[in-house]
Amino acid sequence: MPYIAFAVLTGWCAVLSLFDLRHRRLPNALTGWGAFAVFGYALFTTQFTAAAAGAALLAAPYLAVHLVAPASLGAGDAKLAVGLGAAAGLGGAQTWVWAALAGPVFTAGIASVMVVRRWFAPGMRVRRETVAHGLSMCLATLIALAGPSG
Template identity: 50%
Template sequence: MTTAAYCLLVAWCVLLGVIDVHARRLPNALTGVGAAGVLGYALSTGRLETALIGAALLTIPYLVVHLVDPAALGAGDVKLAVPLGAAAALAGAPAWVWAACAAPLLTAVAALVVLGRNRLRGAPSRDAEEPPPSAPRMVPHGPAMCLATVTAMVLA
C-alpha cells in the first residue's frame, strides 16, 4: 500500500474510532466509504481477489458472532470488518493474521482496564445481580479493530 493510501486509511480509522468511542456506533456511510476505498485501491493495483478474500475471512466470523449474540458485537463492527480485512490482506497474510487476532485481545485488555477502574471507583460491575437495563456495552470494538489493522500493516 502506498504511503498516501496508508495515511488515508489511518485518518479514516481515527475518525471511526473517535465516533465509536463517543457515539457507540459506526456510521454506515463511513464504513461503506472505507470499504469502497479499500476495494477500489485493491482493484487499481490488481489485487482485488486478495482483498475480497481477506474481507470475507474477517467478516464471516464477525457476522456469526453478531448473529449469535448481537449485544456482544454490533453490526457496525461486522461492516467494519470488510474494509479492514481487505486492507490487512493487502499487506500480506501475516499482517491479516496479526490484525485479526490482536483486535479481540485489545478490546479485552481495554475492557479489563475499564472494569478495574470501575471497581476501584466503587461502580457496579456489569456482572452485578441487576445491571441497569439500558447499560451500554463497556468498550467499543471498532477502535481495537482499527488499531490492530494499521499496526499489523506496518509491523508484519
C-alpha cells in the same frame, strides 16, 4: 502499502474511531464507502483477490458473532470488518492474522482495565460502560500494516 494509501486509511480509521467512541455506533456511510475505497485501491493495484479473501475471512466471524449475540458485537463492527479485512489482506497473510487477532485482544484489554477500575473504586458510582470495538479493530489493522510484514 504506499505512504499515501496508509495515510488515507489512517484518516478513515481516525474518523471511524472518533465516531464509535462518541456515539457507540459506526454509520453505514463511513464503513461502506471506506470498504469501497479499499476495494477500489485493491483493484487498481491488481490485488483484488487478496483484499476479497481478507474481507471475507474477517467479516464472516464478526457477522456470526453479531447474529448469535447482537448485544456483544454491533452490526457496524461486522461491516467495518469488511474494509479492514480487505486492507489487512493487502498486507499478506501474516499481516492479516495479526490484525484479526489483535483487535479482540485490544478490546479485551480495555474491558479488563474497566473491570479492575470498578474493583478498586467500589464506593464510586460507575455507570455500566460498553467498549467501542471499532477503535481496537482500526488500531490492530494499522499496527499490523505498519509492521515489518505489512
